[in-house]
Amino acid sequence: MASNNDLKASEMFEGLLHLYKHLHSYALDGMSIRWMIELGIPDIIHNHDQPITLTELVSILQIPPTKVRAVHSLLRYLAHSGFLEIVRDHHNTEEKEAYALTAASQLLVKDTHLSLAPMAELLINPSGGLVWSHLKKWTYEDDLTLFDVSLGSNAWGFLGKNQEKNNLFNKAMASDSQMMNVALRGCNWVFEGVESIVDVGGGTGTTAKAISDAFPNVKCTVLDRQQVVENLSGTNDLKYVGGDMFESIPKADAVLLKWVLHNWSDKDCKKILENCKEAISGKGKRGKVIVIESVINEGQDEHGITGLKLLMDVKMSCLFNGKERSEEEWKKLFVEAGFQSYKISPLTGHLSLIQIYP
Structure with a gap:
């Protein structure tokens, strides 16, 4: 087994990446899903009948302007984690990005037959x-x-x-x-x-x-x-x-x-x-x-x-x-x-x- 002194820089950085990924996601992975459920985001997108833009979602949720950037950050992380899908709308000249549900977040829509x-x-x-x-x-x-x-x-x-x-x-x-x-x-x-x-x-x-x-x-x-x-x-x-x-x-x-x-x-x-x-x-x-x-x-x-x-x-x-x-x-x-x-x-x-x- 290699000691710290024997590790190449690339191996050290790979280990750092793996460690930080788990340290920083310790609470966030679960709580970001809970946040999405508590705000009713899966239900909002489901009832919207089509992918929803950040502007539309912020308006429905009445998010304060000072929190919009952070909300966008959470949505982007949830998309990276497979709980939302980012859909590009090439016909919309003002906003080209919208959010759709994935198979996982479909299961978080409340009051449906298969809601988890x-x-x-x-x-x-x-x-x-x-x-x-x-x-x-x-x-x-x-x-x-x-x-x-x-x-x-x-x-x-x-x-x-x-x-x-x-x-x-x-x-x-x-x-x-x-x-x-x-x-x-x-x-x-x-x-x-x-x-x-x-x-x-x-x-x-x-x-x-x-x-x-x-x-x-x-x-x-x-x-x-x-x-x-x-x-x-x-x-x-x-x-x-x-x-x-x-x-x-x-x-x-x-x-x-x-x-x-x-x-x-x-x-x-x-x-x-x-x-x-x-x-x-x-x-x-x-x-x-x-x-x-x-x-x-x-x-x-x-x-x-x-x-x-x-x-x-x-x-x-x-x-x-x-x-x-x-x-x-x-x-x-x-x-x-x-x-x-x-x-x-x-x-x-x-x-x-x-x-x-x-």
């Missing part, structure tokens, strides 16, 4: 920086999560005592479920022969409702914490059950675990999966557990996808004592929980659909 604005509001929160500021202390606290160290309670205990945060969490999970529903539309084969399914940790039932609508013959049950489901009304084909997945899971042909297992340690996941196996016992060929999670595969995934999975692994490890897993780690977990076989299929860019069989 609630997820952004949950994850880009000033209090989150305070939690991560305890990372050094967390390193030396045996078995405690970063939430335990910073807030004195694990994530679930904190949500149980803070109704506002709990509501925000449920809205965020529901918004993500809408995206999962789009992915599941092409997975009819997953539900063939399934007459009943339990969505474990299914929140307010966004995914279960989509399954019920798409497959009227499938009876759906949502299992979640009592405080999540206590005020929700079901139908003949959809019911809500308050309970603890570590205690028991209602009987069904299939059990769905969407973004559940990565929150928990191997020991906890083994218990959850054992309860899933018990829930589908006696169902013959129909019985299976459907897991929607990441599968880390650094050898085959694109660099950006691997980066997201590794980032999620850090968050799950530090915040929940959970983790993202490779196929080898998933296989070991399934075998230890008493399952005989599994099949992994691609679902989204970073998530896989795993079917496991007793």
